[in-house]
Amino acid sequence: MLKFAANLSMLFTELPFLQRFAAAAEAGFRAVEFLFPYDYPAEEIKRQLDAHQLQLVLFNTPPGDTAAGEWGVAALPGREAEARRDIDQALAYARALECPSLHVMAGVVTPALNAEQCRETFLANVGYAADRAAELGVNIMLEALSPQVRPNYLFSSQWQTLALCDAVQRPNVYVQLDLFHAQLVDGNLTNLITTLNARIGHVQIASVPDRHEPDRGETDYPWLFNALREVNYRGYIAAEYHPANGTLPGLGWVKPWL
Template identity: 35%
Template sequence: MMRTTERWNEGTSLQGFSAHLGYLYADKPFRERLFAARDAGFRAVEHPNPYSVPAADLAAWVGESGLSYAQLALPSGDAARGEKGMAALPGRTDEFRESVHAGIAYARRIGCLAVHAMAGIRPGDVAEAKLMATYVANMREAADAARSAGLTLLIEPIGAATIADYFMSDAQAAVEAIGLIQRDNVRLLFDVFHETNAGKDAAAFIRAHGGLIHHIHIADHPGRHEPGSGRIDFTAVYDALNVAEYRGFIGCEYIPAGSTEEGLAWLASHRQRLGEFRKRS
């Protein structure tokens, strides 16, 4: 019987590291970012808002690079006005529904199998219960549409220290929301930095709820720079993922302290650290 530590073999269950192209290689044109990530050894790429690139073009680039596209966000409203999604916003249901269909169609075209529905910023004049009722109803509909397309629908809790007044601001609240939505293709996008930035223990959350996690984001704290630049114990994080038999990508959503290339020394050392779990099995 295979022991859980053996699941960290990137060639089998764990799918490897994903480069978040909104942060990494940001000085390059979008197409070049994919190939730079591939050449650095990443297994996948991701970007929440790739919609300025025609889906046919991005599909061709993904195919040519040989990478997977790990996850993207559904269209999330007017970024210039600070909008961060619509799923919990009463009066925006039709617009949210349109974003679901547009995002799913784009994801299918580029071969991406997970879409993230952002919840939105709390309006000051709407009761919490009404926001939650709107959120649950919208997410059920979005999950059903995603299931029909063979996709997973993601919830990412983002703390108030990162986005003020974001509706889905707490990881435990996201777990509870999944229970209310009652759709088995709704999973967590769990961000180790956001959880740490909120003053909480990311590894403890993974140990408690790892079975709900579909995708992981990492960055160190403080600073949100390269893993190894701050105080997060990534050995504890990886150990918790290992015990949870996590099979997804580890998304690298960090701000390079210098150029992306100059900061990539951490990647080899973390691959080695993951490999050490297998040696101890």
């Protein structure tokens, strides 16, 4: 049976963040994810999770200075100390929130930076994160972001993600397969699922090209759900999309699965 999670940074945004947990549970979800928890004490988020019997399955390391265009700092040379403080902070939250997976954000590689040096910096920081996470039983996720959404991010293809996972050489580093980004960059999604198979640690979905509910657009998600079943995928599938006309009216696609 496939398992679905609600991304609370994109769904239920009609409500303040801490009220979204109750809304997700009332809609039938038993798991959630979000981008960042750092504006709230871990204890406050844990109360919401426990009160509504929800499992937190994923969140990200801090994004850096988003006003300056940053989206993660783990790949930025000269920022290693900051990146590792961010990783330590994120793992402290993961431990307090009993979250099994953490996405380590790489960063935007500007023309002033050396791409290969950025890659090596990222690998070193991911190795650090993986070793620390292993002590807590936490898995590390790496996610490719499409240029259409995040120009000049360190990597955009699922094959680049797989190569990075291989290069880190840690058993708890996995591909975070966002099928929205994957369709924009790689296509051939069934082959991606079949080939990546056991390397997939987390899946996210949205329609292509509009990033709305997954029952619209050019991507056949029922087909892909079947492909995930066939490779015995046991992780979560997170609804990470912008509702077209409010969250609740658009949840018809997931109700049979909840």
